Amino acid sequence: MLAIINGTLVTVSGPIIPNGTVIVDQGKIVAVGKNLPIPAKAEVVDATGKFVMPGIVEAHCHLGVMDFGVGEEDNHMDADGALAGAGSFGPAVTPELMSYYAFNPRHIQLKQALAAGVTTILTRPGSGKIISGMGIITKTYGKSRKDMVMMNPAEVKMALGENPKRNFGSKKQSPSTRMGSGAILRDAFLKAKSYMAKREKDPETPINYQMEPLVKVLKGELKARIHAHRADDIMMALRAADEFGFQMSIEHASEAHIIAEEVRKRNIPCVLGPSMTRTKVETTRKDFAAAGILEKAGIKVCITTDAGVVPQEYLRTCVALSHRAGMSEDGAIRAMTLTSAEIIGVENRVGSLDVGKDADVLILDGHPLELLSQVEKVYVSGVLAFDIERDKEPWEKEGV
Amino acid sequence: MLRIVEAMLVKGGCFVKAIVNGTLYTVAQGIIENGTILIQDGKIVALGANLPIPEEAEIIFAEGAHIYPGLIDADCKVGIFEEGQGPIGDDTNESGSIGSELRAFDATWWEDVAFEDCRRAGITALSIGPGSNNVINGQSFVTKTAPGVLDHQVIRAFAGLKINICGTRGNQGDRTIDIALLQGQLQKAKELMAKNAKLIEKGETPEENPKLDPLVALLKGENFARITVYANHDILNALELAKTWGFPLVLERCYEGHLVVDDIVASGCKVIAGPTFVNRYGAAKNLSLKMPGVLAKAGVAVALCSDHPTLPSENLSTQAALACRDGLPEELALRAITLTAAEILGVADRIGSLEVGKDADLAIFSEPIFKTASQCLATMVNGTLIWQAEEEGECQC
Numbered sequence: 067m068l069a070i071i072n073g074t075l076v077t078v079s080g081p082i083i084p085n086g087t088v089i090v091d092q093g094k095i096v097a098v099g100k101n102l103p104i105p106a107k108a109e110v111v112d113a114t115g116k117f118v119m120p121g122i123v124e125a126h127c128h129l130g131v132m133d134f135g136v137g138e139e140d141n142h143m144d145a146d147g148a149l150a151g152a153g154s155f156g157p158a159v160t161p162e163l164m165s166y167y168a169f170n171p172r173h174i175q176l177k178q179a180l181a182a183g184v185t186t187i188l189t190r191p192g193s194g195k196i197i198s199g200m201g202i203i204t205k206t207y208g209k210s211r212k213d214m215v216m217m218n219p220a221e222v223k224m225a226l227g228e229n230p231k232r233n234f235g236s237k238k239q240s241p242s243t244r245m246g247s248g249a250i251l252r253d254a255f256l257k258a259k260s261y262m263a264k265r266e267k268d269p270e271t272p273i274n275y276q277m278e279p280l281v282k283v284l285k286g287e288l289k290a291r292i293h294a295h296r297a298d299d300i301m302m303a304l305r306a307a308d309e310f311g312f313q314m315s316i317e318h319a320s321e322a323h324i325i326a327e328e329v330r331k332r333n334i335p336c337v338l339g340p341s342m343t344r345t346k347v348e349t350t351r352k353d354f355a356a357a358g359i360l361e362k363a364g365i366k367v368c369i370t371t372d373a374g375v376v377p378q379e380y381l382r383t384c385v386a387l388s389h390r391a392g393m394s395e396d397g398a399i400r401a402m403t404l405t406s407a408e409i410i411g412v413e414n415r416v417g418s419l420d421v422g423k424d425a426d427v428l429i430l431d432g433h434p435l436e437l438l439s440q441v442e443k444v445y446v447s448g449v450l451a452f453d454i455e456r457d458k459e460p461w462e463k464e465g466v
Numbered sequence: 467m468l469r470i471v472e473a474m475l476v477k478g479g480c481f482v483k484a485i486v487n488g489t490l491y492t493v494a495q496g497i498i499e500n501g502t503i504l505i506q507d508g509k510i511v512a513l514g515a516n517l518p519i520p521e522e523a524e525i526i527f528a529e530g531a532h533i534y535p536g537l538i539d540a541d542c543k544v545g546i547f548e549e550g551q552g553p554i555g556d557d558t559n560e561s562g563s564i565g566s567e568l569r570a571f572d573a574t575w576w577e578d579v580a581f582e583d584c585r586r587a588g589i590t591a592l593s594i595g596p597g598s599n600n601v602i603n604g605q606s607f608v609t610k611t612a613p614g615v616l617d618h619q620v621i622r623a624f625a626g627l628k629i630n631i632c633g634t635r636g637n638q639g640d641r642t643i644d645i646a647l648l649q650g651q652l653q654k655a656k657e658l659m660a661k662n663a664k665l666i667e668k669g670e671t672p673e674e675n676p677k678l679d680p681l682v683a684l685l686k687g688e689n690f691a692r693i694t695v696y697a698n699h700d701i702l703n704a705l706e707l708a709k710t711w712g713f714p715l716v717l718e719r720c721y722e723g724h725l726v727v728d729d730i731v732a733s734g735c736k737v738i739a740g741p742t743f744v745n746r747y748g749a750a751k752n753l754s755l756k757m758p759g760v761l762a763k764a765g766v767a768v769a770l771c772s773d774h775p776t777l778p779s780e781n782l783s784t785q786a787a788l789a790c791r792d793g794l795p796e797e798l799a800l801r802a803i804t805l806t807a808a809e810i811l812g813v814a815d816r817i818g819s820l821e822v823g824k825d826a827d828l829a830i831f832s833e834p835i836f837k838t839a840s841q842c843l844a845t846m847v848n849g850t851l852i853w854q855a856e857e858e859g860e861c862q863c
Contacts, residue, residue: 174751344549377746438791
């Protein structure tokens, strides 16, 4: 049992509680409030002068499944090859690939994410294909893969715009154009629809593992998460969702604020970012001000680093800069906690300091949106997973 | 927050601007509350509290504003890597491994949108350089960020020779090859230097050699090497090369500087650190965001940079704020993007601090610069506003 006392509680779901207490038991939050009785057996952590907030949730990254040049990982990002011999789709459509198998729960970058307060991530395939596979939702800390992974599969990842065009265009394959991308996306869903109808009519129809994830999308059991930066690519995604009736989120959404009304009227959430880099042509109009514009338009928006595009530890920085550029304080804090959790579908477990949720709790030395504030302690399911003093590197310790 | 009252009458040739009632972060001489800056002919002519304001002055009322020397990005690729243009706008890396004769200002397009982004962020000077795909990549330069033809903005045309000895040149990368190639060039430069000395002694014209002359400048101590170093042994290699050949050295990136602090301190070299905005893999796997603080606290001169487009240059002050959060004292964090940067780049006689006699390059913010709420209100180069935030009903200019 654990009691974090005297902190300024940023509960996210409710108002800020000054001098509040969070009580944790068996990995869950069991009480949140002012003047709570401290159970006798609880370990007490004094957070006087500190801010206490829920663990940060990253709705879009590639940690643990991405080869960063050291040859340790599978480079699942844009893995080649559909199911051998299945032949349902071309090489740009591989919904059957599962990030789960590529995920290394001991990857160094998870440790760095954790130290920055990021406790839950949706990690997933890359954007070099129209439909690239299925991502997972996992904690960044835990005893084993089994303990860490919260949802598998968590989505079907799709991508439009420059990346698939460049990836296949350079090999003289399709899609080499945005026309090709649109056609391939539509073709995949038409085939999945017809397969679904066939299976419903005749249960003896052999299972096709390439089709199954798309059937889940059509049935609303999995969400499509579509990488789209430019307004025209976003519209292509929205057209597909309109035609096939699936649920989706816009990933990156760099120009969603330019067509905010189209997004709002369909009630589509945006996973916005990373706004800190913009080296591609399709990302020229990226702007930290977009978050506030989408928020004011009534669109559900969370903020992403797309780590490792932007290093994961910069998520809180990106959110602070979105706040500087016009997003409300409440909206900005939600955009890295509760809203992210809602968009990826794990708000019943993480994203706020509420009774019954996982005890993923951060202690910071200042307001979460201040650039100068530092994460000092990170609890994951009630376990002290990172401590700025305890976890110093050898070169930081005196006398070494 | 800013209210500008233009002078009704400009008296013959004596055009004075006064910025009044701001908090002045001079960097060189502490903080002045309710300070005034007087500007004439593009230079700071006076600053302090309670200064008399000349009658004919144009006045910028800056109550509540925080005024800094214009920020300096000590290493970036603004304009040489043009945004939104794709490969055709990328002029950073020439072919061939030895490019001492290449000059970054030949390839810098001054209408790249990133210049405007710099102006919006209070950045008034940039050191722009080539990429680092070669052993010798070319010559960096220092420029102001005011709009207009680049030639009129450049304040130091050759501000360090960009060298990379980390063995990271595509498929041919190998530290041993890189260092052998570099030492071969230094040997040739040394021979040319001796030859020219004899020619001059005889009253003859010395030989010009565009490929070797920049290296001769290094060996004579007239210019400096900016060596990209990632791993701790890259740093040690650079320190040894500088000692052996006797050239002034500035370490760039320096991702593992915190692992070899004592060696860096002993060498006396300076560091343009980071950006720490990179993923930790390969040679950067031991990068720590604490590195700038560790080095600066040990007494090393540390400037920060964006390496734009790695980190877009407009995030320079954020990079400094994060270095501060992770251990770089606030005063040194500000210095790292102003005066220390100017000193390392060899332009501190003109920019980097609010001091009498320096160029009137200023950045005016609504709050202390490292606060999240801090907005850039206006940016000035040589006494001229080059950018100003739009404020409804407030601007009377």
